Amino acid sequence: MLLAFDWTQLAQQIVIGLSSGGVFATLAVALVLIYRSTGVVNFAQGEMAMFSTFIAWSLVHHGLSYWAAFFLTVAISFFGGVGIERVVIKPVERAPVLTVVIVTLGLFFLVNGAARWIWSPEVRSLPNAFSTRPIDVAGVAFSIQDLGTIAVSLGAVGLLWLFFRFTKLGLASRAAAVNPEASRLVGVRVSWMLALGWGLAAAMGAVSGMLTAPALASFDQNLMQPVLLYAFAGAVLGGLDSPLGAVVGSLLLGVLINLIGTYVDWVGTDLRLPVALAVILGVLLVKPTGLFGRAEVVRV
């Protein structure tokens, strides 16, 4: 058994895992963006990403190339996210956290329903974003699609990091997340920073959805539900208040589920998520705030 171990296959499986992990990471970062500033897990994040993907599908259907549709959809999603925040989240800004969580659950049903209303519930497909032929790296064949997916998702996360690290607006929105009262005093418009967060989260979600859909032979309105579960798990693994943690956690999770699914026979596809969650739970019991999370200091 050990003699027959195939290092080429292991390398290939790891890259496939990183590619799905990259997709989880974009959505996980979206979850972190909203969680960090409001303490709310946005259950509708996956459905918003699905809606963006359907917008991209319509654009491609009307003759745009995949990449033109990609960037246009990211822009549309940004404004859509800001709009959603202004219309449904702002009215409950001062309500208890769980109330806002339930609003995002309502948003889940609403967006899913709207997508099936607008685009009838039949399966459809997006063209491949990358060439499907394999590429040879040090004697091992990798698919260009997987490598491209990793590059685009990490690129999107990297751009977001540059924005938060090097722009004045990015600094202001980080400040608003850490200490809303003090930020308000120095002139940051905290409420609009939340809207900005929702917009950026929606844009990241759109990237995630548009990377998920072409890899599948066909998709429907339930496209992003499993991705949301994995993204949530990945973000929690890394620590929900840390974007870096969310990325690392999601990549680890992607590799983990792929390796478990390949090498542990009794797990199969059905038990992949439960087993991955059990592993995460084990990690959390040792480190309760996730790998990169910071323990919150509370004043009593």
Next chain:
Amino acid sequence: MRRGLGIAVWALTAVAVLALYLLAPHLVSDFHSRDLAQAGVFFIAIVGLNILTGYTGQISLGHGALMAVGGYTTAALAVHEHWRDVWTIPLAGIAAGVVGFLIGLPALRLSGIYLALATFAFAVAMPSLLKKFSGLTGGGQGLRLLEQAPLQVTGLSGTVTVFGHSTTQNHFLYYLTWGIGLVAFVIAWLIVRGRLGRTFRAVRDSEVAAASVGIDLARTKTLAFAISGVYAGVAGALFAIQAEIVNPLSFTFLLSILLLVGAVVGGLGSLPGMVVGAFFVEYVPDLSTHVSSKPGVPDFIYGAAIILVMILLPTGAGGLLRRVARPLTTRLYLRP
């Protein structure tokens, strides 16, 4: 004098609730009393969830899976051990209580959203686990009480005779579910107004402060999970008895989500509000299919309804109830 008035108000409320309980199925058709019974299942589960989330401050995304434990206990006892279905209810409650205690164990280390992940993992794993252990659970097919254990189903002939009174099966299910629901409500009320309830609220409001006045956090949290589990188990048993079938699809993650929606719409930290929450979960999806059955439209309306209720009543129906009731009760107790 004022004390007498207070007792009179309580007694009147109790009589009114009891009268409503006895009369309600006669106000709607026989068929619709089954819907009422279903709302009762949600009511029991949501009251239990409220003890855990509303009073103790521990979020659970896994109550649907606890209902599964109760439902499968009932179905398995009826099918494999030939128990009469209604007699399995206590055991279903105990089984889910034990499981509730076990999933409460991570709560000793985790809090907030990280605890939610633990319960969420349990909810997501449940359908696959049920399929995996097919010897006991019947796998993807589930357990069908009507075919596999018809002798154990109460009221198969269409009527049920209890204490010499004969009622239809639907009315029986209604009386059974809401009867248990009322008892469960009173027990919950006794729990939350007593010493234990104060302990729960102390843990919810500040764990550090609670620990420093000598409250055993570990014991309190796991106890809240166990009590909440018993409620979910009883609700699951009643679900199995009403549906006469359990399968992995009856208890998906969506069920756990809907229970949480019901608890928040009803108003966390308010027990009477849970009636509203249960009716919301039971009836609003039905109502929205009445508006239009075009694909997607019912879900769209359901989502919009949830959002609207939350914007208009951020603290749920219970919050509204408190606001309305406070001037009345204050006047009652403070007038010279």
